Amino acid sequence: MDAVRSVVAAWRRNCSPLVLGVAFALIMMLSFATVGGASNAYATPGSDQHAAEAPAAQAEGDKIPEVEGKTYTIATDTTWAPFEFEKDGQLRGIDIDLIKAVAKDQGFNVEIDVLGFDGALSAVQSNQADAVMAGMSITEERKASFDFSNPYFDSGIQMAVAKGDTSIKSFEDLKGKTVSAKTGTEGFAFAEDLGKEYGFKVTGFQDAADAYNDVTSGNSVATFDDYPILAYAIKTGSAGLEVVGEKEAASSYGMGVAKGKNEDLVKAFNQGLKNLIDSGKYQKVLDEYLGENAPDAKTVGNGQAALGNEQLDPGKPGELPNNPNFKTDTPVTNGKFTIATDTTFAPFVFKQDGEYVGIDLDLLKAIAANQGFEVELKPIGFDGALNAVKSGQADGITAGMGITDERKQTFDYADPYFESAPVMAVKPDSDIETYADLKGQSVAAKTGTTGYDYAEELAKKHGFTVNGFGDSADMYNDVTNGNSAAAFEDEPVLKYGIKVGNLDLKIAGEPGESTEYGFATLKGKNPELIKMYNDGLKEAKESGAYQQIIDRYLKTEQEQAANGFFDVVVKAWPSLMHGLLLTMLATVLSIFFAMILGIVFGILKLSDNRILRGLASVYVNIFRGTPVIVQAFFFYFGVPAALGINLDALTAGVITLSLNAGAYITEVVRGGVQSVDPGQMEASRSLGMSWGSSMRKVVMPQAFKIMTPNLINQFIMTLKDTSLLSVLGFAELTYQGRIVIAENFKSFEIWITVAFIYFVVIWLLTALSNWVDRKFNK
Structure with missing residues (x-):
């Protein structure tokens, strides 16, 4: 070594700077050529370079024959240890070792092209590279441009501060300060979202090392990054940081290819990853870089990685998930809970083939089976579900319910189960492309949703009006019919409707701020649930x-x-007939009790006693002077809240309709009795009959002949008023029509069918009543 140093020193003393510069350039060129080429391309798995870091995965397990012998260019980053980084002139890391091992296992070759993260993404999109392997998070946004392999690593976001800094212990301590993060990462997006909530600024850096240095130099008080990146930097002692707080869940990493390209490469990666997991060689890679913090390779991607090309069967709507790692046969020992929900919010809650299904309900059903409690579903509509929980009619609510600060004043939320953002939808031929194009027009939104709140905020800025609707289907129809220029709804709801071919709309404009959905209970109630x-x-x-x-x-x-x-009507017919039976049941019960009330209070109205007349007048004025729907809400929500007496929808509905119809029948009875010649009463009394006998045997038979047309009219009105009970979740005819439309969005077909059914039933009822009138009132 000393001899070498003497030669170098003599050379430097005797050579000009120009000669030295040329020599240095030649040496560097030769070095790059030796490493792997002039374009940052690193050696393929077939070479001896870095053989120790790439596990020698022999031909084990299945292979994808279509990739054998091919060479694929894999774009990657270089500054994201432990996934990809340079050490001792070689490219190292979990990603690099894994892709080389997969290539050897599946019999294809790879050329590693180091371009940086943004450059790697662009290279794949421009067909300069076949795939990107750079700790790339699998997100819905990226799925629009990339096809991903099965996950090979599950990440999480961590906050770190300078070592020894005790001033930052939680997110609240960041208020008014600056933090750092690497741009384009989930850590950066997470920090930006937190910044809006806790009032701090985020500085973005191209490299993680620069983001860390910004903290140790005092420019930023904290940094956010994926936990394995931080863990590796802290483990090697190069970061000068320490972790603060708990790890936040984040996306999984996957290999990405351009959308619709290199399908065989993705299949080969999935199969190779499965083989490496089965053989334990991928676990060795994880252990080498992460030590005791390394995850179990078999649990990566919720076990998806260990399945190779296979995927867990999603199953059919309404089924419990068939998953060996998720227990669904826990004995029911933790009680029974009533859960209120919406009925018209596909794909989260809707009715299909006579059964309530959707993400919310299937997930709740699975959780109940896993945790050992029972669920009684109360489908009632979104506003009704909120009121049901507030009034104690239900223990919880799951209905695509956005978690907002305002609602937190009334409800306790479980952990979020979904994240969505409101979007705008317009007709396919609409010229509306941005929110500014809505000026002076009307838009539709479903009341009580984040889409409605978002539309109202935009309306103040862009000068349009918002029409609120109780059902999503009505909102969409308002757009397709041309009454509203656009509709605002959560993105998955719109996409689901469009995907199944039932919504003739397109999405326009940029999505709003994302909102998390959560299961909720009344504040302070049911913490065990x-x-x-x-x-x-x-x-x-x-x-x-x-x-x-x-x-x-x-x-x-x-x-x-x-x-x-006819296809739509035939499929909906069983549900509509079930609704008709409940309509007739509610009508018959209501009319029966209404007749009793009407006769009693009608006679009281004729009493000589002022108190009795006043009591009857108060009853009539109250129930004729208030809307039926308000009365229904009072008995279904108000009475339980005030008295603690729970009423089911049928009971509350029959009470409402009976009292309402009874008030009208009271006046019919009063008028009918007063229309009978007073001499009839006087004559009967002169014959020695009591007042009661005279009323029963002489006056009332004559009065009923006079009252018959009005009573028939009231019977018909009561039958039609049963449709208002749909707001209570009573599954009568109108309600069934609403939930069928929520599934297929065929409003015209369903509503004209419902109208036809009502028409036929009322026509038959009228004909029957007229026959009775002719038969007994000759």
């Missing part, structure tokens, strides 16, 4: 059962039913 939900949700996510449920609605292609008029 919240805990069980959280525990079950955690197990569902870790086992992959959660993803199975999501996939069955948002990933699996939905079967498109025949959309002809």
Whole structure:
């Protein structure tokens, strides 16, 4: 070594700077050529370079023959240890070792092209590279441009501060300060979202090392990054940081290819990853870089990685997930809970083939089976569900309910189970492209939703009006009919409707700020239910059962039913007939009790006693002077809240309609009796009959002949008023029509059918009443 140093020193003393410069350039060129080429390309798995770091995965397990012998260019980053980084002139890391091992296992070659993260993404999109392997998070946004392999690593976001800094202990301590993060990462997006909530600024850097240095130099008080990156930097002592707080869940990493390209490469990666996991060689890679913090390779991606090309079967709507890692046979020992929900919010809650299904309900059903409690579903509509929980009619609510600060004043939320953002939808031929194009027009939104709140905020800025609707289907129809220029709804709801071929709309404009959905209970009530939900949700996510449920609605292609008029009606007919039976039941019961009330209070109205007349007048004025729907809400929500007496929808509905119809029949009876010649009463009394006998045997038979037309009219009005009970979740004819439309969005076909059924029933009822009138009132 000393001899070498003497030669170098003599050379430097005797050579000019120009000669030295040329020599240095030649040496560097030769070095790059030796490493792997002039374009940052590193050696393929077939070479001896870095053989120690790439596990020698021999031909084990299955292979994808289509890739054998081919060479693929893999774009990557260089500044994201432990996934990819340079050490001792070689490219190292989990990603690099894994892709080389997969290539050897599947019999293809790779050329590693080091371009940086943004450059790697661009290279794949411009066909300069076949795939990107750079700790790339699998996100819905990226899925629009990339096809991903099965996950090979599950990440999480961590906050770190300068070592020894005790001033930052939680996110609240960041207020008014500056933090750092690497741009384009989930850590950066997470920090930006937190910054809006806690009032701090985020500085972005191209490299993680620069983000860390910004903290140690005092420019930023904290940094946010994926936990393995931080853990590796802290482990090697190069960061000068220490972790603060708990790890936040984040996306998984996957290899990405351009959308619709290199399908065989993705299949080969999945199969090779499975083989490496089965053989234990991938576990060795993880252990080498992460030591005791290394995860179990078999649990990566909720177990999806260990399945190779296979995927957990999403199953059919309404089924429990078939997942060996998720228990669904826990004995029911933790009680029974009534859960209120919406009925018209596909794919989260809707009715299909006579059964209530959707992401919310399937997930709740799975969690209940896992945690050992029972669920009684109360489908009632979104506003009704909120009121049901507030009034004690239900223990909890799951209905695609956004978690907002305002609602937190009234409800306790479980951990979020979904994240969405409101979007705008317009007709396919609409010229509206931005929110500014809505000026002076009307838009539609479903009341009580984040889409409605978002539309109202935009309306103040862009000068349009918002029309609120109780059902999503009505909102969409308002756009397709031309009454509203656009509709605002949560993105998955719109996409689901468009995907199954039932919505003739397109998405326009940029999505709004994302909102998390959560299961909720009344504030301070049912904390044990919240805990069980959280525990079950955690197990569902870790086992992959959660993803199975999501996939069955948002990933699996939905079967498109025949959309002809008669096809729609035939499919809906059983539900509509069931609704008609409940309509007739409510009508008959209501009329029976209304007649009793009407006769009693009608006679009281004729009493000589002022108190009795006043009592009857108060009853009539109250129930004729207030809307039926207000009365229904009072008995269904108000009475239980005030008295603690729970009423089911049928009972509350019959009470409402009986009292309302009874008030009108009271006046019919009063008028009918007063229309009878007073001499009839006088004559009967002169014959020695009592007042009661005279009324029963002489006056009332004559009065009923006079009252018959008005009573028939009141019977018909009561039958039609049963449709108002749909707001209570009573599954009568109108309600059934609403939930059928929520599934297929065929408003015209369903409503004209419902109208026809009402017409036929009322016509038959009228004909029957007229026959009775002619028969007994000759």
